[in-house]
Amino acid sequence: MTDTPIEISVLTDLGQIDAAEWDACACPEAADGGPPNDPFTTHRFLRALEESHSVTGRSGWQPQHLVARMGGEAIACAPLYAKGHSQGEYIFDHNWAHAWERAGGHYYPKLQLAVPFTPATGRRFLVRPGYEEIGVQALIQGAVQLTERNDLSSLHITFCTAEERAAGASLGLMERSSQQFHWFNDGYADFDGFLGALSSRKRKNIRKERAQAQAFGGQIRAYTGDSLQPHHWDAFWRFYQDTGARKWGTPYLSRAFFDLVQERMRDDVLLVMAERDGVPVAGALNFIGRDVLYGRYWGCTEHHPAMHFEVCYYQAIDHAIARGLSRVEAGAQGEHKLARGYLPVTCHSLHHIPNEGFARAVAQYLEAEARAVEEDIEVLTAYGPFRRSHVEEQQ
The missing domain is CATH 3.40.630.30 (Gcn5-related N-acetyltransferase (GNAT))
Structure with a gap:
């Protein structure tokens, strides 16, 4: 199977791929008629964003979706956008943009592999069952190549899973931690x-x-x-x-x-x-x-x-x-959620910056930020709303 070449294509409109073909990668579990694990990466949700003109080049979100095929069959896909700003992402990089442009560069456009306006953790590399390793690798390599061949400042993969974060890090992407509040049943x-x-x-x-x-x-x-x-x-x-x-x-x-x-x-x-x-x-x-x-x-x-x-x-x-x-994800930010039973959790993202000097500076920042996020989560959890006996039972 792995001897068959993988072809990567870029879609500028989700209407260029059949919904069933996309969803076979995005939500194969829904083939039983039940709900998808993640409604936001389904063809119907992403297509609604485009058809309603909520996501367009004019809005600063130009679709550049990736599809990986073997023998003509789609084995993996990813929602990808060329961004002309940093709005609607919830993993903030405004300071990176300001630093890059103060140095005389052009930070925008950049590539954002994410669900627009949706700070919810889920798979970003949508792979058909049985193709997990090669599918993820193909999508990451395709996104990195698209960034570098077009001389773009950066690639950002936000609200990915912990497993995807590990896979991306193994391929040289920079890891980033952030925080949300979730309720657990x-x-x-x-x-x-x-x-x-x-x-x-x-x-x-x-x-x-x-x-x-x-x-x-x-x-x-x-x-x-x-x-x-x-x-x-x-x-x-x-x-x-x-x-x-x-x-x-x-x-x-x-x-x-x-x-x-x-x-x-x-x-x-x-x-x-x-x-x-x-x-x-x-x-x-x-x-x-x-x-x-x-x-x-x-x-x-x-x-x-x-x-x-x-x-x-x-x-x-x-x-x-x-x-x-099993849980409620209450969206971005909001320490007031802690008193209402929502606990702090780590969210993950991955980043690629071709410029080596800027990448080193960002990597140093991300290391310090990750320590701060970890400490913040530890402190907030200790001040959580649950009875001490209940917390001890969960440990």
Whole structure:
């Protein structure tokens, strides 16, 4: 099998590959009719970003997807983009760009192997079962060659798995550590079972916050699959615009993206809405993986005490327990999540910089950063919300 040459092609539009061919690499587990491990690397999600013009050359994300073939059959693929900025990535390299340009270079365009606007860990090298080693190697080599042949400043592979990080490091890529907060399901029967694992003070605080939020004068409902209707997206679009304008200046996703999600991905979505008299006043969008619930966006048109915590974090825990999911990934940043049962974890990325001098400087920075992240996680975990006896049981 390995004597057959591997051919790498670059796709400037995901429509250039059949969905079944891409998904045979991205989510082979979904062939049984169940959900994918990672909804964000599916053809339907990435294609929705492109068809809705959320991801285009004009938005600073030019598709350059890699496909590795043997004997004409796709054995591996990767979502890759030429970037004209560093927005929407959540693994920040703005200081690298400033240093490079102060030295007289052009940092942009660069290559970003990632899911746009999505700080969720998952496979970045999408390989068909049976081709894991050669598929990953082919994609890494293809991405590195594309960077160097086009005289680009750098290649960035963000929110990859720990296994991919090790594979990339073995091929000479630089490793980087960052931090997120995830909730882990320790076999809880219900939300009260989770609360029972917390210290008394944290348990009381969460109960107080839930009571405050649920006393806003309406109901909190969750929608997925056929219960999702177009008018729910009209409301959520208002929430998303408000949050996006405050956080990023301009929302990343277009309105058309949510219409395509309704059409093609409503079974992959859990939309939590706070409604009063039938009118949504706050909401949180989650995507459903096979074993993980991914919290993505939140917004509101009215402010109520603790509503953000209830709709984003506690409702996510409720639904993860009900579905038997192993964890909730609550998105980027936010040490306030610690008091609500979400623990710090290490996230991984890989980087390639052809310029040897700049690469050495970045490598030194990454070593110091990794030590700081490790220390921060250790300290935050020690101050976590769980009872000491519960922590000792897990060790």
